[in-house]
Amino acid sequence: MGEKTAEALPRRALFGGNGTAGVMPWTDPQRIFERCTGCGACTRACPEGIVTSGRGGHPYIEFTSACTFCGACAEACPEDVFDTARTPPMAAVARIGESCFEPLGISCRACEDACPEMALRTRPQLGGTARVEVSDAACTGCGACVSVCPVNAVEIVPNA
Structure with a gap:
């Protein structure tokens, strides 16, 4: 093998x-x-x-x-797993999934409110709906937005 x-x-x-x-x-x-x-x-x-x-x-x-x-x-950690000199510390960003309330016309914005870096913004769309956008440059991948989402539409993914 x-x-x-x-x-x-x-x-x-x-x-x-x-x-x-x-x-x-x-x-x-x-x-x-x-x-x-x-x-x-x-x-x-x-x-x-x-x-x-x-x-x-x-x-x-x-x-x-x-x-x-x-x-x-x-x-x-007793092993050489972490490199604290690495900047930014988390090479990850938030991503908004299809189950997000905003595009369905239900105003939520919990993720936007929870983001300490203001990396999430709700953008109005035609027809009364909105779209949540993530600024990859501002997002630290901290996950503050994940736990507040009522429909688990937010995840933190590696920033490729």
């Missing part, structure tokens, strides 16, 4: 099968796959309680609240 690489391993298998995009601050999936031992130190260190472990103990963020980029996960 051939050796598994991060590219050959499905994302769900690497990060626990919950459908998250597998983003973590100051690292990337390849680095996690190659260097993480699954000790759980980063999970225990997160003051927000949003770093969790998937299969093999690999960490990922479950956006029940925003990542504050405090660095506790990186500081607690």
Whole structure:
């Protein structure tokens, strides 16, 4: 059998099968796959309680609240998984899915209100509907918008 690489391993298998995009601050999936031992130190260190472990103990963020980029996960890690000199800390951005209320004519704007960077803007459209736009340049990938969405229309994805 051939050796598994991060590219050959499905994302769900690497990060626990919950459908998250597998983003973590100051690292990337390849680095996690190659260097993480699954000790759980980063999970225990997160003051927000949003770093969790998937299969093999690999960490990922479950956006029940925003990542504050405090660095506790990186500081607690005994391996060379995190690079705190990396700027920006999270190479990820918010994406708005099809279940968003705004294009359906239902005013919500919870994600826009929750965004500390004002990276989400609701743009009126003809016919009384609106569209939520994300400024990739302003979005930090913190996830403040994820947990407030009543229909789970927001996700944080790697910024390619």
